[in-house]
Amino acid sequence: MAGEIVSNVFVIGLDDFQRGQLETVTNAESLAFHRLLPPELVTRPDQRFQDLLDRARADLDAFDGDVDAIIAHWDFPTSVLAPILCRERGLPSASLEAVLACEHKYWSRCEQRASVPEVAPAFAAFDPFDEDAFAGIELDYPFWIKPVKTHSSQLGFRIDSAEDLDEAIPQIREGIGAFGDPFDEVLALVDLPAGIPGGNSCLAESIVTGDQVTIEGTVHEGGFAVHGIIDSPKDEEGRHFSRYEYPGTSLPEEVRERMSDVCERYLRHIGYDNACWNAEFMYDEGADQLWLLEVNTRISQSHADLFAKVDGMSNHEVALDIAFGSPPSMPEGRGNFAVAAKCFLWTEEVTDGIVRGVPSEERIAEVTERFPGTHVSLAVDVGDRLSELADQSSYRYDVGTLMIGAQSREELVERYRTCRELLTFDIEPLEH
Numbered sequence: 001m002a003g004e005i006v007s008n009v010f011v012i013g014l015d016d017f018q019r020g021q022l023e024t025v026t027n028a029e030s031l032a033f034h035r036l037l038p039p040e041l042v043t044r045p046d047q048r049f050q051d052l053l054d055r056a057r058a059d060l061d062a063f064d065g066d067v068d069a070i071i072a073h074w075d076f077p078t079s080v081l082a083p084i085l086c087r088e089r090g091l092p093s094a095s096l097e098a099v100l101a102c103e104h105k106y107w108s109r110c111e112q113r114a115s116v117p118e119v120a121p122a123f124a125a126f127d128p129f130d131e132d133a134f135a136g137i138e139l140d141y142p143f144w145i146k147p148v149k150t151h152s153s154q155l156g157f158r159i160d161s162a163e164d165l166d167e168a169i170p171q172i173r174e175g176i177g178a179f180g181d182p183f184d185e186v187l188a189l190v191d192l193p194a195g196i197p198g199g200n201s202c203l204a205e206s207i208v209t210g211d212q213v214t215i216e217g218t219v220h221e222g223g224f225a226v227h228g229i230i231d232s233p234k235d236e237e238g239r240h241f242s243r244y245e246y247p248g249t250s251l252p253e254e255v256r257e258r259m260s261d262v263c264e265r266y267l268r269h270i271g272y273d274n275a276c277w278n279a280e281f282m283y284d285e286g287a288d289q290l291w292l293l294e295v296n297t298r299i300s301q302s303h304a305d306l307f308a309k310v311d312g313m314s315n316h317e318v319a320l321d322i323a324f325g326s327p328p329s330m331p332e333g334r335g336n337f338a339v340a341a342k343c344f345l346w347t348e349e350v351t352d353g354i355v356r357g358v359p360s361e362e363r364i365a366e367v368t369e370r371f372p373g374t375h376v377s378l379a380v381d382v383g384d385r386l387s388e389l390a391d392q393s394s395y396r397y398d399v400g401t402l403m404i405g406a407q408s409r410e411e412l413v414e415r416y417r418t419c420r421e422l423l424t425f426d427i428e429p430l431e432h
Contacts, residue, residue: 006030006031006032007030007031007032007066007068007069007324008031008032008034008063008065008066008067008068008069009022009031009032009033009034009068009069009070009071009320009323010034010035010036010060010063010067010069010070010071011033011034011035011036011070011071011072011073012036012037012042012056012070012071012072012074012078012081012082013035013036013037013038013039013041013042013043013072013073013074013078014033014034014035014036014039015039017305017375017377018073018301018304018316019033021304021305021308021314021316022314022316024308024312024313024314024316024317025313025314025316025317025320026313026317031320034063036056036059036060036070037052037055037056037059037081039074042074042077042078042081043074043075043078044390045076045077045178045179045182045183046178046182047182048182048185049077049080049182049183049185049186050185052077052081052182053081053084053085056081056085057085057088060085060089067089067091068324069091069320069323069324070082070085070086070089070091070093070323071316071319071320071323072298073298073299073300073301073304073316073319074298074301075151075296075298076103076149076151076179076182076183077182077186078298079099079103079296079297079298080096080099080100080103080186082298083095083096083099083275084096084189091323092274092275092322092323092324092325093274093275094219094272094273094274094275094297095271095272095273096186096189096190097190097271098270098271098272098273098275098297099272099275099297100186100187100190101270101272102270102272102277102294102295102296102297103149103183103297104148104149104183104187104196104199105146105147105148105149105203105294106123106125106148106196106197106201106203107148107192107193107196108294108295109123109203109205110193110195110196111266111269111270112266112292114269115265115266115269115270116262116265116266116269116292118290119262119281119290119291119292120291120292121205121206121207121208121291122139122205122206123139123203123204123205123206124136124137124138124139124203124204124205125148125197125201125202125203125204126145126201126202126203126204127197127201127202128147128169128172128173128176128200128201128202129173129200134165134204137204139204139205139206140206141159141160141161142158142159142160142207143158143159143204143205143206143207144156144157144158144159144204144205144206144207145157145159145165145168145172145202145203145204146202146203147172147176147179147180147199147200147201147202147203148180148183148197148199148201148202148203149179149180149183149199150179154175154179155171155172155175155176157171157172158207159204172202176200176202177200179199180198180199180200180201181199181200182199183198183199184198184199184200186199187199208282208284208291208293209282209284210282210283210284210285210289210291211231211232211250211251211282211283211285212231212232212241212280212281212282212293213229213230213231213232213248213250213251213256213259213280213281213282213283214229214230214232214244214248214278214279214280214281214300214303215228215229215230215256215259215260215263215278215279215281216228216229216230216276216277216278216279216299216300216303216315217260217263217276217277217278218275218276218277218318218321218322218328219267219272219273219274219275219277220273220274220321220322220326220327220328221273221274221327222273223327224263224264224267224268225328226260226263227315227318227328227330228246228247228248228303228307228315228330229246229247229248229249229251229256229259230244230245230246230247230248230300230303230306231244231245231246231248231249231250232244232245233245233250241344242343242344242416243341243342243343243344243416244302244303244306244341244342245306245339245340245341245409245412246303246306246307246310246339246340246341247310247339251283255283255290258290259279259281259290262279262281262290262292263277263279263295266292266295267295272297274322274325275297275298275322276297276298276299276315276318276319276322276328277295277296277297277298278295278296278298278299278300278303279292279293279294279295279296280292280293280294280295280296281293298319299315299316299318299319300315302342303315303342304316305340305342305375305403306340306341306342306403307330307335308335309335309336309337309340309373309403309405310333310335310337310338310339310340310405311330311331311332311333311334311335312331312333312334312335313330313331313334315330317329317330317331318330335405336373336405337373337405337406337407338406338407338408339405339406339407339408339409339412340403340404340405340406340412341402341403341404341412341416342401342402342403343401343402343403343404343416343419344398344400344401344402345398345399345400345401345402345420345423345425346396346397346398346399347386347396347397347399347425347427351429351430352385352386352387352429352430353385353386353427353428353429353430354383354384354385354386354427354428354430355380355381355382355383355384355385355386355399355425355426355427355428356382356426356427356428357382357424357425357426358378358380358381358382358399358425358426359376359378359400359422359423359424359425363422363423364376364423366422367419367422367423370418371404371415371418371419373403373404373405374402374403374404374405374415374419375402375403376400376401376402376419376423377400377401377402377403378399378400379398379399379400379401380399380400380425385430386427399425400423400425402416402419402423404416404419
């Protein structure tokens, strides 16, 4: 990455906030960052994948210069655009097959069962359009159901009874095609292993409990490395995940080493190489049991600012190293804060509603001046209906996020509490 000659880096779905994070990396002045497709396009699943791929190819072909690197930090469809485009241009990337073995939730569970069975919950695939789909599923209540391709817990439901199934299945049938149809386009590009269903299928799996922790790393030319661990503490009532916090220190070192070992065995098993990854775990302390939730085939854009605040540069550093074929490396502790977090603002006990008021620019400015380094992002505007918001889970509505840094965890929690008190939303509840 070093040198005076400018290298052209194409970032799929680059937005202004992430552009700022890219400017923190080593020798950023020698890199020219180009947006490949607008973020509002590549974060939408409800479109033909081939159209998106053709547009990306056309934009790259039209560029007057060399395409030196392509990186991505969003979920599907971005996550599979990157390996296809990199392969076509001879750039470093994981294979599409290895990426899909992580992206397809049922396929991934099958590979986990084969390589790291001690962390895989009980699971089964089913067809949501089959009236007798659950006849052969041997899972006790409660359990989760979800499509094999989605994100942000969309169309994911906790099932405690047959009545819950009767309520959830129609919603899945109505919405699954938004992800499933374009995902099927991608699955058609590879030879699926026997027994792996298509994109409009679902996964049922046992519910696991514990503390949620994410580990992030890279594989380069067979070399496995971890560059960070992020905690996901719950709110004071223990109901919702309230933030992503870095560095993650909640688990004993021995457990963190087990997480790393699980990730390495799994990624080597599926042949994942020359790419970044992050994996989400649950740890049940009482049973000393790790559960692997999922493996994502990228750095997390949610973590970028956290690394920049604590380590002095974002995790795009390792993504760029990989993209240029260099051994990845990250600094430690060179940032302005000892701890940082991406914190969530969400609605309280509202099943649906109309947004009548959001924090003013003056109130946001008050927060950022009071706590330097804080970034406020609102996910709603006045007039929005909560049930029509994109990328929402089935159990709460996220209406904004905060990026906060502090010199201690206690100071971080207090800043978060103060910001929640200052940044208020007016929601008019709606009756169903």
